[in-house]
Amino acid sequence: MSTPLDAPAYPLRAFDVVTRRVEDVSSHFRRITFSGAALERFGVPGPTKDLRIKLLIPAAGQPLRRFGGPAGQLHHGWYQDWLRTDEPGRGFIRSYTVRAIRTAAQGPEIDIDFVLHSAGEGTSVTDGHSTADGHSGPGSEWAAGAAIGMDAVIIGPDVTAITGATAPGETGIRWEPRGTAHVLLVGDETAVPAISSILETLPANISGHAFLEVPDPEDFQSISTPSSVLITWLARATTDSPRGALLEAAVRSTMVPAGSTTAPVRNTNGRDTNGGDAYGGDTYAWVAAEAATVKALRRYLVDEAGLDPKRSEFRAYWSLGKAGSGANGTPIGLEAKGRQLSRTATAPPD
Numbered sequence: 001m002s003t004p005l006d007a008p009a010y011p012l013r014a015f016d017v018v019t020r021r022v023e024d025v026s027s028h029f030r031r032i033t034f035s036g037a038a039l040e041r042f043g044v045p046g047p048t049k050d051l052r053i054k055l056l057i058p059a060a061g062q063p064l065r066r067f068g069g070p071a072g073q074l075h076h077g078w079y080q081d082w083l084r085t086d087e088p089g090r091g092f093i094r095s096y097t098v099r100a101i102r103t104a105a106q107g108p109e110i111d112i113d114f115v116l117h118s119a120g121e122g123t124s125v126t127d128g129h130s131t132a133d134g135h136s137g138p139g140s141e142w143a144a145g146a147a148i149g150m151d152a153v154i155i156g157p158d159v160t161a162i163t164g165a166t167a168p169g170e171t172g173i174r175w176e177p178r179g180t181a182h183v184l185l186v187g188d189e190t191a192v193p194a195i196s197s198i199l200e201t202l203p204a205n206i207s208g209h210a211f212l213e214v215p216d217p218e219d220f221q222s223i224s225t226p227s228s229v230l231i232t233w234l235a236r237a238t239t240d241s242p243r244g245a246l247l248e249a250a251v252r253s254t255m256v257p258a259g260s261t262t263a264p265v266r267n268t269n270g271r272d273t274n275g276g277d278a279y280g281g282d283t284y285a286w287v288a289a290e291a292a293t294v295k296a297l298r299r300y301l302v303d304e305a306g307l308d309p310k311r312s313e314f315r316a317y318w319s320l321g322k323a324g325s326g327a328n329g330t331p332i333g334l335e336a337k338g339r340q341l342s343r344t345a346t347a348p349p350d
Contacts, residue, residue, distance in 0.1 A: 009161035011170050014056075014072035015042055019150040020109060026219045028189060030114045031099065032146050034154065038072060039108035043101060043159040047201035049175040050194035050286070051098045053156035054348065055112070057142045059088040064151055074155070079348040093155075094139040095349050097193040110154070113193040114143035155348075174313050177284040183208035183229060184255065184285040186247055186297060189215065190317045191288035198286070202227035208283070211250045213243075243320070244293030251297055255283075255305040284311055291316035315350075 021033040044051060058064045067082060068074050082090065100111040157171040168176060175198055177183060183206055185195045192212055199210060206227040213234040214220065220233040234246035285307055287297050298314045301307040 009158070010073070010075050011157055011161050011166050012074050012078070012155055013041065013158040013161070014066065014068040014074060014078075015039055015154045015156060016066065016072065017110070017152050017154055019146055019148055019152060020106075022146050022148060025113065025221065026216075028116055028215050028219050029192070029221075030116050030143050030146070031111055032114060032143065033109050033111050034152060035104070035107055035109045037107060039110060041158050041160050042108065042110065042154075042156055044157050044162060044171050044173065045159065047197075048098050048101060049173050049198055049201060050288075051157070051197070052095050052172040052174075052194075052350070053098055053110075053112075053154050054093050054095050055139070055142075056153035056155065057092040057094060057138045059091045059138075062089050062091065064153065065089055065091060066153055078155075092138040093349060096139075097191075097197065098156075099193045099197060114140065115189045115192075116140055116144060174315060175286060176313070177206075178311060180282055180284040180311070181205055181207060182283045184251070184283055184287075184301075185210035185229070186251060186285070186287045186289070187211075188213045188243065188247065188289040188293065188317075189219065190290075191315075192219075192221070194288060195286075196221065196223050199223050199225040199227065199229060199231065202229060204228070209250075209254055211247055211254075213247045213289070243290055244296070247289060247293060248296055248300070252300060255301060255307070257304050257306065282311070283307060286313045288313075288315040288317045291319040 015036065015038040017034040017036040017039065019032060020035040021031075023031045023033075025031050056064070065085065066072075067085070068078065082093070096112045096114070098110055099113045102109055162171060168174070183202070185198060185208070187195050189212075192214065195210055195212060200223065202225055204226050206229060208227075208229045210229050210231045211234060212232070213236065215235065216237045217233075217235045219235070223231055225231070232250060234250060236243065236246065239246065285301055287294055287301075289297075294314050294316045298309070301312070302309045
């Protein structure tokens with residue numbers, strides 16, 4: 001596919017990187033640091049917020065295949081080009097959130113936090129992949145076997161190609177509070193990196209709540225935020241709760257519909273969980289988790305609590321029993337046979 005000479009620069013690029021560090025943050029989180037000279041062009045103007053990138057994962061026994069122009073240039077049809085690549089050499093594409101970007105002595109680095117397989121829960125989850133039979137998908141398998149020196153390809157924003165006309169969504173950012181001072185952040189373990197990054201960039205005038213559901217108390221992490229947003233960690237292991245149940249309960253106790261006789265639940269500091277904050281139609285909610293959980297939370301927040309859906313973001317990061325990112329993944333049986341992506345797809349996984 002050719003690109004007109006006068007076409008604006010495409011905001012995404014394929015970056016060749018190498019694995020520089022591998023660190024287990026907890027039993028369920030592994031932080032992998034990537035570096036490479038190509039990353040000099042990686043990034044967005046301003047904070048990364050919930051910036052999502054795509055990682056090209058080689059198929060088992062196959063070399064890592066690079067694509068794009070000589071320096072990784074991409075165009076609007078790059079995903080279709082990738083789909084036309086013969087299997088099994090094509091590999092897989094999975095979406096992840098950038099946890100941090102920094103400039104080190106040896107050059108720019110990117111941290112990505114992966115959620116590893118949890119045998120105790122009978123499922124495995126990465127940011128955008130799950131199975132219901134204990135079988136790890138390509139994302140979690142790659143992260144579990146990652147070692148220093150391994151090559152990788154990241155598809156992400158090219159800061160030199162982003163202009164004032166580039167929509168944030170084109171670069172992988174979905175966080176857009178539109179000036180509101182009240183926020184509600186809700187996510188399971190796959191959204192922890194994004195929520196952590198968002199919280200670290202919120203200004204002091206922002207209030208609200210952040211609820212993060214993880215498998216075990218060991219997965220609780222320290223998050224620093226200049227804002228007054230109250231951060232609450234929820235562990236399924238402590239209550240033997242099903243996925244998403246703790247998030248739904250926390251949201252319902254916080255976002256109480258107007259006129260409800262339900263008493264607000266007190267926080268450990270004695271403050272109501274709806275804390276006197278002016279929650280309501282002007283609240284910006286950012287929700288990312290398993291598809292069924294997101295659907296239930298959206299229904300409650302919009303239909304019962306009166307949240308304006310146009311002012312909020314609801315993202316199905318993964319679907320139980322399906323492979324791939326989002327709510328429209330492919331059933332695991334097809335993934336196991338190497339047919340996890342449809343050749344008729346028109347857009348890359350989000």
